[in-house]
Amino acid sequence: MRRSPSASRAAVPSAAETAEAIRSGDRRALARAITMIESSRPDHRERAEALLAELLPHTGRSVRIGISGVPGVGKSTFIETFGLHVIGQGHRIAVLAVDPSSQRTGGSILGDKTRMEELTRNPSAFIRPSPSGGTLGGVARRTREAMLACEAAGYDVVVVETVGVGQSETTVADMVDLFMLLLLPGGGDELQGIKKGIVELADLIVVNKADGALVDAARHAVAEYRHALALLRSPSKDWKVPVLTCSAATGTGVPEIWETVGRYRGTLSGSGALDARRAEQARAWMWSEIAETLTDAFRRHPAVRAELPRAEQAVTRAETTPTAAARALLERFLGPRED
């Protein structure tokens, strides 16, 4: 049954009302809003868009931190310790997750909330597990928009967590101010789970588990990583990527990490690089939405869909050139070439 607009208006708070509730610190309103943002139902999408339009003027005033690292590096413990430290400094922290593969990994990311027990209960923290399912693009859009909602709700530190094994690192790096990579002590072996190029995304590298018997190994790893980074990474004029140690279990090193985040943000704000980075991220996000929607429409077009499997097969078997196959498919979608 389709409700009339007036009935719907009676049942559902307006975008302005919801925005007001979120801004006043109503956690349930925020949680419900994120659920709506995550929904793919067209009426939810429409309401989410209206809500975000209301919230937008109140966003952007957080430090956005991406955190990645392979399973076993201690991400949850780190976020718990880091989050409590940041709250102790007078901040409010929201933690979101990007994990398009959550079905496959068994939803380990933020799923085991017991590992963040204290942070979860803290009134200055808001923790939101990954939306389940969907493409990386879809999950990313929802996480970006959830981040805006958290900012409007007054969280001035937003952490976006991702598991260090897939494509999602690039996506997360493209939505945050600072991308932090957590590593284990002990040289290169543990990097086997980290994909090509991830180390190069990092604005800050932290060797975790620098405690007990591993203190020396961690110190050694830091020296090696610093040296390797100096060799293999082109330095930025604004920021030399620091390699720090910490123990999420004991808390050692965590204050220094937070100080480094502050120093990074200060450096980038001062030079105008932060605003430029965020503007470019927003522009790129718009274009990736456009490209994704266009490609979706293309794939769903009946005449394209009918021919696509044959075309891909001919191309991968080198029976036709990719250019010729693309042109033939595009003619079915756009009509014959006009030129």
Added chain:
Amino acid sequence: MRRSPSASRAAVPSAAETAEAIRSGDRRALARAITMIESSRPDHRERAEALLAELLPHTGRSVRIGISGVPGVGKSTFIETFGLHVIGQGHRIAVLAVDPSSQRTGGSILGDKTRMEELTRNPSAFIRPSPSGGTLGGVARRTREAMLACEAAGYDVVVVETVGVGQSETTVADMVDLFMLLLLPGGGDELQGIKKGIVELADLIVVNKADGALVDAARHAVAEYRHALALLRSPSKDWKVPVLTCSAATGTGVPEIWETVGRYRGTLSGSGALDARRAEQARAWMWSEIAETLTDAFRRHPAVRAELPRAEQAVTRAETTPTAAARALLERFLGPRED
């Protein structure tokens, strides 16, 4: 004046005739075909496509090598020495260039043919400078197709050269079997010109100019790069990236590089990884053609073009969300959302 089909047929050799000439080793026919491939004139595009359809069954039997490195690393001298060595082993080599920025860099890439004087004159070599102008995507497509034409002409080694300062490295890595990065002796300093992620694309790293006073520095650099790669790059199960030295000026080390290329190709052919890589490259190429054409059509659409500057400004100023801006623009192109 538009010529009739029969007049046109009389003036222009058919695709089958041109293909036959190319396959029989007619260098001028090959050069003319590449000029046609590089042309953006619609009738040339059509003829290029017909020609490539004829040539396609005779392609794929070369080893495709990408070579990159910052200006000053000695790429041209290396290609000359390497090419003459490869010819000495009984092969025929074609050298192409990808340089979408050739206007800005003054066309230095392959432009200074005097640096490859001997190779240029060798009947077993075919050297083609970068097509000037155009987007990276356009230049890449033309280079890929020129590569196919060279293969059909019997060149069993195809080198695609790119200057190590831009995005073109990824594009070149995506069209070759092996991506080789040339570095200078002397540690990390010379990497300043190399962009993030380029080192991680390399299947083979060569420290050039290992001669005279620089022999020791080169040996030291090799040890350091090997160590850094082991730390910062996840190893592939098929191939551990070698770091070799050579002197393009004296020829030292060049035979070992060619042997390594052969060993690489043997490893990847044996495991089926080479066919899989090429099939995936072709599939990705088709999709990038599709995405590029769709985005072009979108940008050129009058209703989109009228609104685009305002939309981009609103997004970069955070006055609207990228999602909302994208949806509004897409409605102008695709019509209102159907769901």
